Amino acid sequence: MRFEKWHAVGNAYLLVEQPDAGRLTPERVRRLCDVDTGIGSDGILEVTARDAGRATIRIWNPDGSTAELSGNGTRIAAAWLLRESGSSAVEIETDARIVRAVPGEAERTVRQDLGPVHVGEDEVLDVAGERVAVVPVDVGNPHAVVRRDALSRDELLHLGPALETHPRFPQRTNVQLAVAGPGNDVSVLVWERGAGETASSGSSAVAVAAAATERGWCAGRVRVTMPGGALLVTIEDGRATLEGPAEQICAGTTGL
Numbered sequence: 351m352r353f354e355k356w357h358a359v360g361n362a363y364l365l366v367e368q369p370d371a372g373r374l375t376p377e378r379v380r381r382l383c384d385v386d387t388g389i390g391s392d393g394i395l396e397v398t399a400r401d402a403g404r405a406t407i408r409i410w411n412p413d414g415s416t417a418e419l420s421g422n423g424t425r426i427a428a429a430w431l432l433r434e435s436g437s438s439a440v441e442i443e444t445d446a447r448i449v450r451a452v453p454g455e456a457e458r459t460v461r462q463d464l465g466p467v468h469v470g471e472d473e474v475l476d477v478a479g480e481r482v483a484v485v486p487v488d489v490g491n492p493h494a495v496v497r498r499d500a501l502s503r504d505e506l507l508h509l510g511p512a513l514e515t516h517p518r519f520p521q522r523t524n525v526q527l528a529v530a531g532p533g534n535d536v537s538v539l540v541w542e543r544g545a546g547e548t549a550s551s552g553s554s555a556v557a558v559a560a561a562a563t564e565r566g567w568c569a570g571r572v573r574v575t576m577p578g579g580a581l582l583v584t585i586e587d588g589r590a591t592l593e594g595p596a597e598q599i600c601a602g603t604t605g606l
């Protein structure tokens with residue numbers, strides 16, 4: 351199977367067109383994503399169809415489950431398709447929606463119209479022995495944004511898995527710890543559904559920016575900084591525009 355490995359601010363994906371051996375399976379995905387016995391990745395982008403400037407992808411988590419949407423994953427797929435097709439604009443179709451993308455302002459960046467975002471009412475949940483205030487956000491996939499005064503990786507590792515599997519979220523959820531300020535900057539730690547702690551997440555950046563805009567923590571273009579780097583998000587009329595880098599790491603073949 352031929353693959354390309356890409357990363358988007360530290361969030362790594364394998365991109366493969368429909369493998370010669372047939373559709374990927376959860377077991378094969380887990381083997382490929384394993385950092386010790388496989389190639390190592392935060393997920394797989396399986397291109398199941400391609401026609402000029404449009405591609406359909408299946409997004410796999412490293413635990414073998416699938417995701418409706420990935421902001422970083424669709425940006426990687428868009429960067430790949432912009433290169434392969436020579437088009438000035440491309441469309442990436444996922445299980446949740448069609449993401450439209452064009453080259454960004456800076457080199458090796460992509461700007462995406464990620465579509466509608468819905469911010470729900472604040473909720474207080476019993477999580478891991480404490481009461482936690484959560485802002486639920488729907489970006490085509492589920493998110494739980496938790497505002498904090500300071501970020502703690504220990505708290506992420508404590509709350510992340512507990513919130514991901516909380517009964518409030520029957521399909522599980524992505525989790526973000528967020529610190530707002532100064533200005534329109536937000537600092538974030540990410541726990542991804544089906545992947546655990548990751549260096550960044552595009553849909554998480556959108557969820558946090560949407561919550562920050564809706565709740566008045568920020569206004570205008572929001573810079574979301576995660577351990578892997580920063581992404582720029584604009585929420586306007588309930589829709590999200592996401593801009594950031596996507597870079598190829600390597601390409602190769604594997605018999606896994």
